Amino acid sequence: MQTLWRAFCLLVLLSQPAWAQPPATGSGQIQDRLKAVMADPAALKAAVEAGRKASFFCANCHGEGGNSKAPEVPNLAGQNASYLLEQIRKFGAGERKDQFMEGMIKVLKDEERMQIALYYAESKVAPGRADPNLALRGRDTFTRLCTRCHGEKAYGNETIPRLAGQKIPYLQTTITRYRDKTGVRNNELMAIATAPLKNEDVAAIANYLTQMP
Numbered sequence: 001m002q003t004l005w006r007a008f009c010l011l012v013l014l015s016q017p018a019w020a021q022p023p024a025t026g027s028g029q030i031q032d033r034l035k036a037v038m039a040d041p042a043a044l045k046a047a048v049e050a051g052r053k054a055s056f057f058c059a060n061c062h063g064e065g066g067n068s069k070a071p072e073v074p075n076l077a078g079q080n081a082s083y084l085l086e087q088i089r090k091f092g093a094g095e096r097k098d099q100f101m102e103g104m105i106k107v108l109k110d111e112e113r114m115q116i117a118l119y120y121a122e123s124k125v126a127p128g129r130a131d132p133n134l135a136l137r138g139r140d141t142f143t144r145l146c147t148r149c150h151g152e153k154a155y156g157n158e159t160i161p162r163l164a165g166q167k168i169p170y171l172q173t174t175i176t177r178y179r180d181k182t183g184v185r186n187n188e189l190m191a192i193a194t195a196p197l198k199n200e201d202v203a204a205i206a207n208y209l210t211q212m213p
């Protein structure tokens, strides 16, 4: 199913002439605009509604309202808006690697990117099921190594992602990529933080995080 969608997405992308793509602006300008919209309730409401419409295509993989049905596709629901916007920028700039995400994001204008980020941030994430023993072990490791940035409830903040309620396979893949410096996701802080983790620790942390509300 996902393979089919990926093929379809690629077709859509290839049918977009290069000159139709909007110029990508730096992260500062659009992040400032995001803050301004978030501070204005009427503008926020309008942006969330526009984001709901603009995200119809994303729902094929990320699910209705940003709760993904596919294990390797992250939930976007409840994620921090400025983190989402920054990751969208990174895909667009090729700083974060995913063949399909990189291409797809290029066809979105800055304003649409912001609206989609706000829409998903406002949606509620549906926590996943976990192995209780693994989750218990994961809690200890997470508390020791990760809460100082991601927070006790794993909600993150403006620049740090929410992890609570995220999918187990996506978490495992992602944490391992930072640790092993595969070049898919480059972040020095995360490379250092994950360096001491064994694969069992990664599995335990993922089980702990997925069931968090």
Ligand code: HEC
Pocket (backbone or CB within 6 Å): 005, 006, 009, 055, 057, 058, 059, 060, 061, 062, 072, 073, 074, 075, 076, 079, 084, 085, 087, 088, 097, 098, 100, 101, 104, 105, 108, 116, 161
């Ligand atoms: C063909 C399936 C597919 C579609 C359609 C799709 N995505 Fe994704 N998206 C993915 C996958 C897979 C990943 C995880 C990439 C990785 O492994 O890092 C991802 C990751 C992301 C992330 C990073 C989330 C995080 O927690 O870091 C954001 C943001 C995102 N997508 C936004 C979008 C938006 C906005 C759209 C619609 C314009 C969209 N995606 C459409 C498959 C898809």
Ligand code: HEC
Pocket (backbone or CB within 6 Å): 074, 142, 145, 146, 147, 148, 149, 150, 159, 160, 161, 162, 163, 171, 174, 175, 185, 186, 187, 189, 190, 193, 194, 197, 205
């Ligand atoms: C010093 C601060 C810091 C510490 C400590 C830290 N993180 Fe992070 N983490 C970040 C930042 C910043 C990002 C976003 C990096 C990026 O843009 O790729 C991130 C991203 C992540 C992501 C990607 C989420 C997504 O939606 O794609 C995961 C998973 C994660 N961290 C797990 C952990 C775990 C597990 C630990 C403890 C072993 C940890 N982090 C410790 C700062 C930190």
